[in-house]
Amino acid sequence: MNLNENEYLQLFGWNESWRTLFLASGYEGLIPARIIAQFANQYRVITSHGECQAAVSGKFMFEAATRSDYPGVGDWTAVQPLPGESRVIIQAVLPRKSMMLRRAAGTIPEEQVIGANIDTLLIVSALNEDFNIRKIERYLIAAWESGAVPVVLLTKADLCAEVQDRIAAVEAAAPGVAVHAVSALQDQGREALSAYLQPGHTAALTGSSGVGKSTLLNWLAGGDLQRVQEIREDDARGRHTTTHRELFPLPCGAVMLDTPGMRELQLWEAGDGRQEAFADIEAAASACRYRDCRHEGEDGCAVKQAIADGGLDPLRLASYRKTGRELRHIARKEQQLSNRNKKSAGKRSDAYYNRNKHKRAED
Known part of the structure; x- marks a missing residue:
């Protein structure tokens, strides 16, 4: 396929909006590229010159706090071409719209x-x-x-x-x-x-x-x-x-x-997504007598009444409860991990301070 430089990017969704965002971000000396495939920590990207291999920079890895900070397939990135090589280094990820x-x-x-x-x-x-x-x-x-x-x-x-x-x-x-x-x-x-x-x-x-x-x-x-x-x-x-x-x-x-098939999709934080997916239950719940109604038989429960009237499937309510428990469990585990990490970081900071305190005293 014979394409000019702009057509390579346009083939994978590049448009004026992305161009404007890239230019406004001030990536001096870098060029735009989209992640088109990922294999563990290696990427294949499309640039204005065609496809090439890519990896994230050391600075990028140091600054990435979570796995979602790393590039994913579909991301638009700012990359640094390597002279004389058919690969590039990913220096930044453009803000995602989804x-x-x-x-x-x-x-x-x-x-x-x-x-x-x-x-x-x-x-x-x-x-x-x-x-x-x-x-x-x-x-x-x-x-x-x-x-x-x-x-x-x-x-x-x-x-x-x-x-x-x-x-x-x-x-x-x-x-x-x-x-x-x-x-x-x-x-x-x-x-x-x-x-x-x-x-x-x-x-x-x-x-x-x-x-x-x-x-x-x-x-x-x-x-x-x-x-x-x-x-x-x-x-x-x-x-x-x-x-x-x-x-x-x-x-x-x-x-x-x-994307590869999944036996079961393991949910991540999705409070708003759950509300959207179960909008009918959320709408019915807004009419419950008690704001903290658990829809388990409380007086004035509009959700249970909707099920009794045939307007809601009881299996759907069971799914609503199950996903709610799952997301709350994930939130608790993440908070526990965050607390442990903060505690470990505090201990490392204290150890660093004490080492330098003794060193200053010796000097």
């Missing part, structure tokens, strides 16, 4: 960036044995918290005889969210996605393993961008086809972020 987080694996509570600067988050769920409303609710919490606009895509519509019923079920659990059923195999539903794949926009695919994200990407791209593995349709179990996060330019001018 960022999807999840809790990283491990016992230490840390956040992990799934993707940054996403305009539309396409939550993918297959219309097979893996279809699960509760999973979709979890992704909606993360989506609303990210700042991106969530859309639910129900794939493999050709395998389901109850498509409209399942669309209605998802719409009931996702107030205000668009829901579309598609089939890449039958080339059904492509036109409904055009509104989310406008030139310069970034969309991201997220969902469990085996829901058809890579197939969906290949279908929209009109070619084999990602390898696809078969799943066992009797239990809908699939292996991870995608092993890393990566951005792909589409023929329509949009950019698509493909």
